[in-house]
Amino acid sequence: MYLGVDGCPDGWIAIVYDVDEYAGSGLYTHVEALYEDYGEEAESILVDVPIGLREHSNKKRPCDVAARRLLSPDRHASVFAPPVRAAVHADSYEAAKRIQEERTDGSLGVQSWGIADGIAQLDRFLRETHSDAVDIVREAHPEVAFWALAGEEATEYSKTGQPAAAFVERVDRLEAIDPDVSAHLRRAGRDLDAEVGVDDLVDAFALAVTASPLTGDLRTLPDEWPDDDPGDPAGLPMEMVYARP
Template sequence: MYLGVDGCPDGWIAVAYSEDEFEGAEFHRTLRALWGANRDAERILVDVPIGLRTESSEPRACDTAARERLSPHRHNSVFPTPIRAAAHEKSYEAAKATQEARTDGSLNRQSWGIAPKIAEADDLLRDSSAARDRLRECHPEVCFWAFAGRPMRYSKTADPRRAYWERVNVLRSREPAVYDHIWAATEQSYDGEFSTDDLIDAFAVALTARGDESGLRTLPEAPERDETGLPMEIVYRPAE
């Protein structure tokens, strides 16, 4: 089983494929619960930063590389990654103070918005060696870039209708039946809410996860690791 996972306000939405079939979508309140339900998965790619700096505001090389690939219009979808201690704080004010005390930079609201998800993933991966072997970082806009050979033209906020169809058409180049799969996923019942954008992003990550390991690439090609050994990488799958 191959899973693509995207964070949403209520939790995490995951899309699952086998080698040949769409297996469905599932919602979990926590990443730990998602992992507990999918320990036998071959690969789980998650749209969340994994691998964190401790005392430097220097951008992770994977984030810099992703922004370069997504420029000039989609690079803003890659938010600056907070240091580990800031990501684990309980309020924006505390996280910002920690970031400023330990680095020569600060922390914006966008980065704080994803900090609880970052901390959740960090806790799981530091606790579980098995999860470290299965979960890797991905980014939906990097997936779309890799499948299409270019960044997406349309913004999901400024032009949501065109953005939706642009991205679905790119997914169809990877999986011709994906529209039926998206429809089937929207017909399921879930114990939480998520947006259409969250679901489409989860499909992009799942279709990146599906397939042979040899087809995967990373930004950068030779990722660095943080002090706990977690890789600072963004996984993608180039178009075949």
């Protein structure tokens, strides 16, 4: 099994491929429940959530730097720098902002805090509950996935500024890999009884297709790790994965 996972207001959307065929979708309130369903069978689970974190610095992660460079000049803003580990585990934005300011020379934006709950959940899962899953559950970014699927060309249309054109463009890129993806999208959209946005669904499909054998071996950003970067003090991988068809 190969999964692409994206967050939504009701939890986590999982799109599942069985080798090279769409095999279904699911909605989970916690990543633990998702792993209970698929962990034993999954070859790869790609999640649109930062995994490797800083603890006392807001130095940019090498994978974020590489992703922003690839997606410039238009899609680079979709790559958010995650807060430090203690901040993502805080119980309020005010507390997280205070922690971020105490431990770094910067502050914490509302957008970064908006993904903190998912980061904290996955961080706790990989460090405390299922450290054995670190080679299966890996960080990916939908826009990097779309960049790779289209021969290393970033998407042209913005999801917020030009939503209709953006949807068509991204579905076109998915159909180049799986010609039946439009039918799969319709089926998944009907099956998921939740507050699921079209963008969330399309992004989850991009990660699922990337995880699957349809696109070949997974590669990582950055290509080479900087010698002067110690990485995540907790030992979690600080990388993004993608695949070229």
